[in-house]
Amino acid sequence: MEIDPFIFRLSIFILSIFIGxxxxxxxxxxxxxxxMSVTNAISSVIIVGAIIAALAGETGNIFDTAxxxxxxxxILAAVNIFGGFLVTQRMLAMYKxxxxxxx
Amino acid sequence: MISVNLLAVFYLIxxxxxxxxxxxxxxxxxxxxxxxxxxxxxxxxxxxxxxxVGSFSTxxxxxxxxxxxxxxxxxxxxxxxxxxxxxELVAGFHSLVGLAAVFVAISAFLNPExxxxxxxxxxxxxxxxxxxxxxAIGAITFTGSIIAFLKLRxxxxxxxxxxxxxxxxxxxxxxxxxxxxxxxxxxxxDTWFWTIILISFLLGVLLIIxxxxxxxPVVISMLNSYSGWAAAGIGFTLENTALIITxxxxxxxxxxxxxxxxxxxxxxxxxxxxxxWGATEQSSSNKSQEQKPVKNGNxxxxxFLMKNASSVIIVPGYGMAxxxxxxxxxEMVDALKKNGVKVSYAIHPVAGRMPGHMNVLLAEANxxxxxxxxxxxINNDFANCDxxxxxxxxxxxxxxxxxxxxxxxxxxxxxxxxxxxxxxxVKRSLSPGYAGIDNDLFYRDNTLMLFADAKKMTEEIVKxx
Numbered sequence: 001m002e003i004d005p006f007i008f009r010l011s012i013f014i015l016s017i018f019i020g021x022x023x024x025x026x027x028x029x030x031x032x033x034x035x036m037s038v039t040n041a042i043s044s045v046i047i048v049g050a051i052i053a054a055l056a057g058e059t060g061n062i063f064d065t066a067x068x069x070x071x072x073x074x075i076l077a078a079v080n081i082f083g084g085f086l087v088t089q090r091m092l093a094m095y096k097x098x099x100x101x102x103x
Numbered sequence: 104m105i106s107v108n109l110l111a112v113f114y115l116i117x118x119x120x121x122x123x124x125x126x127x128x129x130x131x132x133x134x135x136x137x138x139x140x141x142x143x144x145x146x147x148x149x150x151x152x153x154x155x156v157g158s159f160s161t162x163x164x165x166x167x168x169x170x171x172x173x174x175x176x177x178x179x180x181x182x183x184x185x186x187x188x189x190x191e192l193v194a195g196f197h198s199l200v201g202l203a204a205v206f207v208a209i210s211a212f213l214n215p216e217x218x219x220x221x222x223x224x225x226x227x228x229x230x231x232x233x234x235x236x237x238x239a240i241g242a243i244t245f246t247g248s249i250i251a252f253l254k255l256r257x258x259x260x261x262x263x264x265x266x267x268x269x270x271x272x273x274x275x276x277x278x279x280x281x282x283x284x285x286x287x288x289x290x291x292x293d294t295w296f297w298t299i300i301l302i303s304f305l306l307g308v309l310l311i312i313x314x315x316x317x318x319x320p321v322v323i324s325m326l327n328s329y330s331g332w333a334a335a336g337i338g339f340t341l342e343n344t345a346l347i348i349t350x351x352x353x354x355x356x357x358x359x360x361x362x363x364x365x366x367x368x369x370x371x372x373x374x375x376x377x378x379x380w381g382a383t384e385q386s387s388s389n390k391s392q393e394q395k396p397v398k399n400g401n402x403x404x405x406x407f408l409m410k411n412a413s414s415v416i417i418v419p420g421y422g423m424a425x426x427x428x429x430x431x432x433x434e435m436v437d438a439l440k441k442n443g444v445k446v447s448y449a450i451h452p453v454a455g456r457m458p459g460h461m462n463v464l465l466a467e468a469n470x471x472x473x474x475x476x477x478x479x480x481i482n483n484d485f486a487n488c489d490x491x492x493x494x495x496x497x498x499x500x501x502x503x504x505x506x507x508x509x510x511x512x513x514x515x516x517x518x519x520x521x522x523x524x525x526x527x528x529v530k531r532s533l534s535p536g537y538a539g540i541d542n543d544l545f546y547r548d549n550t551l552m553l554f555a556d557a558k559k560m561t562e563e564i565v566k567x568x
Contacts, residue, residue, distance in 0.1 A: 020353075056156065072206050
């Protein structure tokens with residue numbers, strides 16, 4: 001009997017939790033705020049689901065209710081992706097400037 | 104069109120890039136490269152998804168337009184937001200992830216064929232469970248983050264809102280949700296699905312209103328974690344590796360941050376979640392200390408003390424953020440350094456309204472990060488330091504946490520400020536801090552109280568230096 005693909009995904013999920021655990025403990029406390037903004041940005045990868053939802057079944061009617069929810073999710077996720085990465089960049093740049101100042 | 108297998112490989116790569124993005128944050132040196140990895144990972148995931156859908160007609164045009172609209176809103180916010188407003192911003196962004204998860208789940212429910220999950224009314228049970236969990240957690244994240252946002256923004260009072268039987272109501276709603284998911288799987292009736300989302304919206308509000316302003320670091324971290332689990336739930340539904348990996352990373356990241364914040368207050372996670380800091384215990388410590396004498400100073404006294412010190416430790420807190428005093432503080436430190444004074448900063452884990460809040464503000468004011476220390480790193484140095492300058496912090500310096508087992512904050516790790524030769528305490532009044540207890544430090548012989556706004560007082564000190 002073959003293994004259900006769900007088990008593979010579950011394995012990826014569990015192992016990723018462990019990776020997350022060790023990686024996040026190694027984050028320096030002074031960067032905890034950028035950590036939050038960057039995790040926020042990457043969790044917006046949910047946009048891939050939104051894109052599929054929005055563009056699927058296009059041949060018929062693109063403004064089907066299901067598609068509209070997809071489009072709405074795209075906007076929300078896009079705000080987050082751009083906002084999240086850029087604000088992280090802005091914060092991290094401040095940590096750099098100081099180092100130069102000192103030298 | 105690209106093959107499903109190739110697509111999965113690309114999603115895996117972007118998942119790995121996200122791991123590297125977090126890994127980069129282990130030091131400020133590598134952090135910017137890490138952020139770049141994150142951006143590449145995201146671009147890759149979006150790019151291959153668009154290619155996989157494969158049709159470049161009207162829908163594609165809408166997609167680009169919406170990406171641009173959302174993107175410019177996001178970019179505008181990112182560049183405009185003042186650093187003191189970071190906690191609100193992050194809370195606001197969490198709410199968007201939550202709502203996006205809800206929308207994707209709704210879309211998958213209405214049109215399951217697209218995601219190969221079966222047909223409406225006959226969706227695979229496993230997928231149904233995954234998507235309702237994703238939708239429920241997303242909905243809780245959405246309304247919970249909105250409440251957190253309103254509280255942080257000051258639109259809603261930061262004080263806990265509690266009512267009789269609150270925890271039982273929440274427990275009941277939680278169990279009700281599980282029951283609804285069960286029924287949804289058995290009947291496939293869409294009413295249950297909508298009810299699940301509505302109840303989750305309500306639960307999100309109820310979970311966050313009893314939590315007070317100073318517990319916000321825990322709340323934000325917790326919502327961060329929730330947004331991750333919601334993404335993972337959707338990832339299982341869509342069978343998408345990038346989403347599953349990211350959801351797990353974000354979920355555990357938020358959980359660890361919540362844990363660190365709770366540790367910083369010596370409270371259990373449940374104690375924070377279940378609301379307000381024990382209001383009943385206040386009276387015991389308040390009575391005896393009403394009429395104690397305090398030493399009152401002005402900016403000149405403070406300037407004199409610090410100028411003649413050989414080392415000064417600065418203890419910033421939320422008050423510094425409120426008064427926007429970080430730039431004035433930096434000027435003061437520059438002036439002190441010119442006088443040959445050694446200056447360092449001591450940061451308590453829960454100072455401010457989110458993890459790392461004080462560090463970012465100091466970074467904004469161009470304070471070199473190697474002068475900024477965490478509690479464990481610097482706590483022994485107070486004994487050898489001449490002046491501790493407490494600006495906007497209160498409970499995290501209270502020696503009562505070490506001496507009085509009756510105190511509600513007993514056992515909380517605090518900065519040993521009282522061990523330094525003299526303490527300058529900038530505060531607007533003698534009123535107790537968030538925990539509602541008197542700070543013993545005010546009445547010590549070596550404490551000089553500077554009653555003023557944090558920014559004004561610091562500026563005046565700069566002048567008299």
